[in-house]
Amino acid sequence: MPWDLTSDRPIYAQIIEQMELKICSGVYPLGSKLPSVRDLAREASVNPNTMQRALSKLEESGLLYSVRTSGRYVTEDVNMIKETKKRIAREHIEEFLKRMSDLGFDQQDILSMLNDMSKELKK
Amino acid sequence: MPWDLTSDRPIYAQIIEQMELKICSGVYPLGSKLPSVRDLAREASVNPNTMQRALSKLEESGLLYSVRTSGRYVTEDVNMIKETKKRIAREHIEEFLKRMSDLGFDQQDILSMLNDMSKELKK
DNA sequence: ATTAATGTATTAACCACTTAATACAATAAT
DNA sequence: ATTATTGTATTAAGTGGTTAATACATTAAT
Numbered sequence: 001m002p003w004d005l006t007s008d009r010p011i012y013a014q015i016i017e018q019m020e021l022k023i024c025s026g027v028y029p030l031g032s033k034l035p036s037v038r039d040l041a042r043e044a045s046v047n048p049n050t051m052q053r054a055l056s057k058l059e060e061s062g063l064l065y066s067v068r069t070s071g072r073y074v075t076e077d078v079n080m081i082k083e084t085k086k087r088i089a090r091e092h093i094e095e096f097l098k099r100m101s102d103l104g105f106d107q108q109d110i111l112s113m114l115n116d117m118s119k120e121l122k123k
Numbered sequence: 124m125p126w127d128l129t130s131d132r133p134i135y136a137q138i139i140e141q142m143e144l145k146i147c148s149g150v151y152p153l154g155s156k157l158p159s160v161r162d163l164a165r166e167a168s169v170n171p172n173t174m175q176r177a178l179s180k181l182e183e184s185g186l187l188y189s190v191r192t193s194g195r196y197v198t199e200d201v202n203m204i205k206e207t208k209k210r211i212a213r214e215h216i217e218e219f220l221k222r223m224s225d226l227g228f229d230q231q232d233i234l235s236m237l238n239d240m241s242k243e244l245k246k
Numbered sequence: 247a248t249t250a251a252t253g254t255a256t257t258a259a260c261c262a263c264t265t266a267a268t269a270c271a272a273t274a275a276t
Numbered sequence: 277a278t279t280a281t282t283g284t285a286t287t288a289a290g291t292g293g294t295t296a297a298t299a300c301a302t303t304a305a306t
Contacts, residue, residue, distance in 0.1 A: 007262095008132065008133070008136065009131065009132055010131065010292085010293060010294090011293075011294075012293075012294090013131060021225055021226065024226060024227070025225065025226060025227045026227075036251075036252065036253085037252085037253065037254090038251090038252090046294085046295090047294060047295045047296075048295095048296095049255095049294075049295075049296085050293080050294060050295080052253080052254075052255095053293090053294095055253095056254090066252090066253060066254095067252090067253090068252075068253065068254095068301085068302060068303075069251075069252040069253070069301085069302045069303040069304070070251095070252065070253090070302095070303075070304075071251090071252065071253085072252090072253080085226060085227075088226060089223065089226055089228065089236060090240070092219060092222050092223060092226075093219075093236060093237060093240045094240065094244075096215060096216075096219040097237075097240065097241060097244060099215050100212065100215060102144055102148065103144065103147060103148060103208060103211060103212055103215075104147070104148045104149075104208075105212065107241050110237075110241075111234075111237075113212060113216060114216060114220075114233075114234075114237075117213070117216045117217065117220065118220060118230050118233075121217075121220060130292095133262080133263060133264090134263075134264075135263080135264090159281075159282065159283085160282085160283065160284090161281090161282090169264085169265090170264060170265045170266075171265095171266095172264075172265075172266090172285095173263080173264060173265080175283080175284075175285095176263095176264095178283095179284095189282090189283060189284095190282090190283090191271090191272060191273075191282075191283065191284095192271085192272045192273040192274070192281075192282040192283065193273075193274075193281095193282065193283090194281090194282065194283085195282090195283080
């Protein structure tokens with residue numbers, strides 16, 4: 001999965017979300033070592049400061065930890081990752097349902113549209 | 124529906140989305156007159172310039188039009204509103220499905236979680 | 247021992263968004 | 277006729293995010 005960054009939101013916030021995704025989905029496994037700040041920045045075509053900022057925030061939340069001159073690692077806490085995944089899923093679903101209901105669709109509508117579109121996308 | 128603005132995205136962009144919503148869901152009916160820029164700005168606790176900026180963009184897209192010193196009105200083009208509603212719904216569904224699948228959930232998972240949560244929210 | 251790579255910090259510049267304070271022309275309301 | 281309200285425009289200031297260019301201390305690699 002390439003870095004997918006747009007200009008309509010702070011880049012560091014998008015990086016946080018995508019790193020969480022990479023961690024929850026196993027792209028960066030439990031306890032594994034991450035590429036260096038500079039490498040990640042190059043990979044994402046972003047300034048090292050911006051990458052550093054995102055990674056620091058991820059440390060605050062406990063998903064990563066850094067060892068002074070060795071590098072940065074994914075937490076070994078399986079449970080924290082599971083909880084993060086649940087939290088993200090819940091947030092997405094809540095937001096989705098709110099937006100669709102604001103638009104004037106009921107549960108029936110939502111489910112049928114969703115079925116239609118996932119069939120479409122599978123092709 | 125109160126104005127729901129957060130600081131993590133340009134306010135004018137959020138206003139555009141919420142105005143589209145108000146138009147598509149009938150809060151501002153076809154051809155109806157909107158409150159003045161200044162009133163809308165006050166209502167949303169936002170600077171008149173910011174509201175003006177959002178409304179101008181909505182004119183560019185054709186959803187609104189302004190009459191020099193009389194005020195601003197919703198388009199009378201029913202079809203344009205219908206198409207806008209469809210477009211927004213499609214965008215939300217696509218984004219939702221992508222995010223959930225990136226997280227590692229398949230269609231089965233998504234549907235069951237969605238059912239659970241809409242039951243929860245109905246209480 | 248020297249070198250290279252690590253995370254981290256600092257300073258300056260740039261840009262987009264937002265607010266504030268006005269101002270203007272056109273017209274509806276009085 | 278006068279006044280108030282409309283959309284619109286301008287200028288200045290402040291803020292936060294981003295980039296750029298360095299620098300530093302620590303330690304793994306050589």
